[in-house]
Amino acid sequence: MKNTDQFIGKRVLVVGLAKSGVAAAGLLHRIGAAVVVNDAKSIEGNEEAAELQKQGIEVIGGGHPSDLLDRGFDFIVKNPGIPYTNPLIAQAVSANIPVWTEIELAGRISEASIIAITGSNGKTTTTTLLYHMLNIGKKKPLIAGNIGTVACTVAEEAEADEIMVLEASSFQLAGTESFKPHIAIFTNLYEAHLDYHGSLDEYLDAKLQVARNQTDEDYLIFNQDQEAVDRSISPMRSRKVPFTTLGKREEGISADREWIYWLGEPYIETKIIKLPGRHNLENILAAVAAAILSGCDKPSIENVLSSFTGVRHRMQYVREVHGRTIFNDSKATNTLATKSALSSFKNPIVLLAGGLERGHSFEELRPFMVNVRVVVAIGETAQRFAEFAAGCGVTETILADDMEEAVKAAYEASAENDVILLSPSCASWDQYPNFEIRGDRFIEEVMKL
Structure with a gap:
């Protein structure tokens, strides 16, 4: 872990006793923060709550006390599924208390480089494809986020020569402040989760957090075939790597019926691909681009494309x-x-x-x-x-x-x-x-x- 001194003595409220909340509370306690956990449900008989209490962490259940924020918390870590309309969270935002999700913690402490994948559809398939490519290519990938282990738990053990492949939802990204993956992937944008975000603009704004803190030393792989995505990423400072399934392009990664092209040059024949569908070809292009940028060799990439038949329950x-x-x-x-x-x-x-x-x-x-x-x-x-x-x-x-x-x-x-x-x-x-x-x-x- 790196930069853990920033958390010593900090007063932190963790809201939500789900998997990410339990992980965040335990991590923050271990690195020296003063942690309080709060959940709307009763904690009677809750094994996770009991385990946190054994560690010396205060756990408050059965609702959100109206005076809870009077304790002067430095920041809050909330479960991603808790909306910002929640009275306690809304009160914290009004009081200018930072409200994070646990991937913000992961980004702050991870020794490993991070590749973050977001988008309305295709996140899991892209994440899985990329993980297997990096694994076969001996790049020491770690899988985290929606698809696997809680990101901050993975980050706690991650080493500098490893790569964290992180599936990141809009709910998670909305609660980030300094999160900065070395490679970001934006698969696509469709109307989704508007009941949570309130509007398509707010939903898109959350997704764009995946790249807002990137610099010109980082990469943003994005769907050039979607005008809304293409237009929205233009202010980002990262090196932009477009992908398209509409034929050969000189920049980024592209595909036609016969070839996948990298920087306009034939790279892999599409006939070896086992995974059907144009939408999956988009996922493949995004994963291949990230694998190439991570130094993965072509035989390892071809191995996955010729054998991968889909994530369970997704085509x-x-x-x-x-x-x-x-x-x-x-x-x-x-x-x-x-x-x-x-x-x-x-x-x-x-x-x-x-x-x-x-x-x-x-x-x-x-x-x-x-x-x-x-x-x-x-x-x-x-x-x-x-x-x-x-x-x-x-x-x-x-x-x-x-x-x-x-x-x-x-x-x-x-x-x-x-x-x-x-x-x-x-x-x-x-x-x-x-x-x-x-x-x-x-x-x-x-x-x-």
Whole structure:
């Protein structure tokens, strides 16, 4: 760790007893800060709270006392999911008390160089691709953030010859002040989390924190195909590395149907890539650019591109059964994600879709249903999705009660060379606790075929 002296004797309030809060509280206590932890829920029977108390950390539960900030805290570390409209956080902001998330701590103490990946979609796939490239290339990567271990926990043990590959959400980045990755990646921007940020401008502003503190010794890899991203990063001082899937460019990294180009020169043939879809090609370009800038050799990059078949539940290749190729995209909980999935294939598709009824329209999918031959609909939206599919010209629609029935029906309705795709376009909570369990059930049934 570096720069830990800055925290000695500091009075710190950690708000939220979730994983990041527990990690931040423990770290700050170990490096000499006077820490108080506060959570809205009761701490009775809470094992994490008890463990922090054993360490000598004061833990206050059951609400946010109105006089808590009278203790004169130097700064606050809040759980990323706690909005700034929370009365305690709003009170702190009004009082000019700095409000951080734990990745600010990670950036301040990490001996390792940091590569931070943000964007509306593709963060996890890009982070995973890059981690594997660096790992095979013997660059000693550490994975952290949304995808893995809490960043400040990783930073506490990180050494100078390692690289922290950090997936960073807008919630995390909004709570940063001096955070400065050596390489930043901005995958794309779509409307998301507006209930948290209040507006698209505020959401974008949070994302841009990934690069605001960079200098001309740092790199910003960004999506040149999105005008909003291209325009918004222009004030940044970092060296800009654009990526585009719209053909060869002389700067940054680009791709056409045959090649990935680095600085305008052919670098890797696209035919070796296993991961389908244009959206995944964007993720690949961003990861390859970061790997090159990190000194990774081309054979290591090619090794990953020729073998990586997707992050679990995100356009994950499952298996091939009698000429049918099967993919698990359970993470597709909205139409935007399912649009990307459907546009990834030219073969006929047997689509498994449906889930929690939120009343949202499926109309955005209509232009992308052209290759869908069969729809197997599940969950609360099953009837509505089946009717929508029929209106799109899908020749066969099937209603299924559960995943076992859905997978069997999809396979029986499929033909050789079809793609069987779970891409629900809906949340899972009507039938499953989360999209991971939904995807696991899908895989279990596929493996029985």
